[in-house]
Amino acid sequence: MGKKLRGKDLIKLGFPKNNSINVALGQINRYYKKKKKEQVLQEAKEVLLKPELFKGDGVWGKIAESLLTPVTVKKHALNTTRAPFMIYGEDEIDDQAKYQLYDALKLPVSVAGALMPDAHTGYGLPIGGVLATNNAVIPYGVGVDIGCRMCLTVYPVAVSYLKGKRYRLEKILSEHTKFGMYETHKIKHDHEIFSREEFTTIPLVKKLKDKAYKQLGTSGSGNHFVEFGIVTITDAENEWGIKPGDYLGLLTHSGSRGLGANIAKHYTHLATKQCPLPKHVQQLAWLDLSTHDGHEYWLAMNLAGDYAQACHDDIHKRIGKLIGAKPICKIENHHNFAWxxxxxxxxxIVHRKGATPAGKGALGIIPGSMTAPGYIVRGRGNSESLHSASHGAGRLLSRRKCKEKFTKSAINKVLKEHGVTVLGGGVDEAPMAYKNIHNVMANQKELVEVVGTFTPKIVRMDR
Structure with missing residues (x-):
């Protein structure tokens, strides 16, 4: 804007002397910096006269809401008692993760919770934490990597292919998978996700569209991976009519990349401003779904989840084409999301931060580590776990402790013993960093039943 818009300009226009002025200035300064002051004031006047016409608008909707239903920000106290909860595999979960769940259960909006057997300390909700709330969504209850998910494609290819064509498969992963903040594919693919209206109606998301397009079909850093391995189907009554036995499989783990990270950062900031909580639980700040910001986050979160799925689809499509085989089936699930x-x-609103949906009959994948099998599972629909299960083996050691305790040579020795090749990856992702997946599965027999396993053989991670 040529001349900076001030609160007195809005008061002169007729805005009431309440929080609507701060809201208006915030939105205008964030999204209309390049517009002329006179034009902005004209639009603001239209909103002031008929705010009901602008409800849901990406920029003016929040201002209209502040005019129609002025909100008073007040600090929330925690309840003195916890909402009902269940913990699975309690003896193998660190105390800090339990305390994080206990705090979350005292939120005024909490209805019920659960802790999965792979749980460990996180930010806001613990990793492996599940929380049901009343008409409220907690951005940090979903997590920074919105829609982080697993995807397994099973091919009608004999596992002998893994030995005979190992070099070729390593080359495919090395040359045709991209990781981290800067790697992208030279040939970009389009996807129907980019025609979604959220990319035009939500200002923040609109700014992120170009980044999302560039990062489609790429994976994050940390524990994200693309793996070739052996799929062993053990359930003769499986959903795909696959004969029990061993098959070639491609397993991926990644999320919504920069799109999801920026959405999480933006709405977490808004939540902490609108929902002041005691300092030690401030990361559990929520957005009321009845508000403009709450509704907008819900739309953006769902878009990020669908984008994460699109990324996996692109990875599997690229690699499947190089293998030259049609898949028998695909199994996939989110584990950082709210439903x-x-x-x-x-x-x-059921938040699963590092937890797998396990509703009755729901299929999913629970990975182990580079040297331990992952499990293809079918949910039992256990209501006490809020229809959830673990999202993996769970970390036993922090990244810092891994760097202090393990060496590359020690890790390579373990990998060699298991016949696993790793392309990329750091000491912080050592297989020894994770809990025993067999113990984790034993602690959730009432949550899922096993359909088959996936044993990694060629692993690609960020360098």
Whole structure:
């Protein structure tokens, strides 16, 4: 804007002397910096006169909301008692992760919770934490990597292919998978996700579209991976009519990349401003779904989840084409997300931060480590776990402790013993950093049943 818009300009226009002025200045300064002051004031006047016409608008919707239903920000206190909860594999979960869940259960909006057997300390909700809330979504209850997920493609290819064509498969992963903040594919693919209206109606998301396009079909750093391995189907009554036995499989683990990270950062900031909590639980700040920001986050979160799926689809499509085989089936699931689900007969927001959906009959993948099998599972629909299960083996040691304790040579020795090749990856992702997946699975027999396993053989991670 040529001349900076000030609160007195809005008051002169007729804005009431309340929080609507701060809201308007915030939105205008964030999204309309390049517009002329006179034009902005003209639009602001239209909103002031008929705010109901602008509800849901990407820029003016929040201002209209502040005019129609002025909100008073007040600090929330925690309840003195916890909402009902269950912990699975309690003896193998660190105390800090339990305390994080206990705090979350005392939020005024909490309805029920659960802790999965792979749980460990995180930010806000613990990793492996599940929380049902009343009409409220907690950005840090979803996590920074919105829609982080697993995807397994099973091919009708004999596992002998892994030995006979090992070099070729390593070359495919090395040359045709991209990781981290800067690697992208030279040939970009389009996807129907980019025609979604959220990319035009939500200002923040609109700014991120170009980044999302460039990062489509890439994976994050940390524990994200693309792996070739052996799929062993053990359930003769499986959903795909696959004969029990061994097959070639491609397993991927990644999320919504820069799109999801920026959405998480933006709405977490808004939540902490609108929902002041005691300092030690401030990361559990929520957005009311009845508000403009709450509704907008919900739309953006769902877009990020669908984008994460699109990334996996692109990876599997690229690699499947190089293998030259049509898949028998694909199994996939989110594990950093929030869903609208019925809990005790009431619709709630169920957050699963590092937890796999395990509703009755729901299929999913629970990975182990580079040297331990992952499990293809079918949910049992256990209501006490809020229809959830673990999202993996779970970390036993922090990244810092791994760097202090392990060496590359020690890790390579373990990998060699298991016949696993790793392309990239750091000491912090050592297979010894993870809990025993067999113990984790034993602690959730009432949550899932096993359909088959996936044993990694060629692993690609960020360098």
């Amino acid at each position: 609208k689900k019925m809990v005790n007969g009431v619709e709630c």
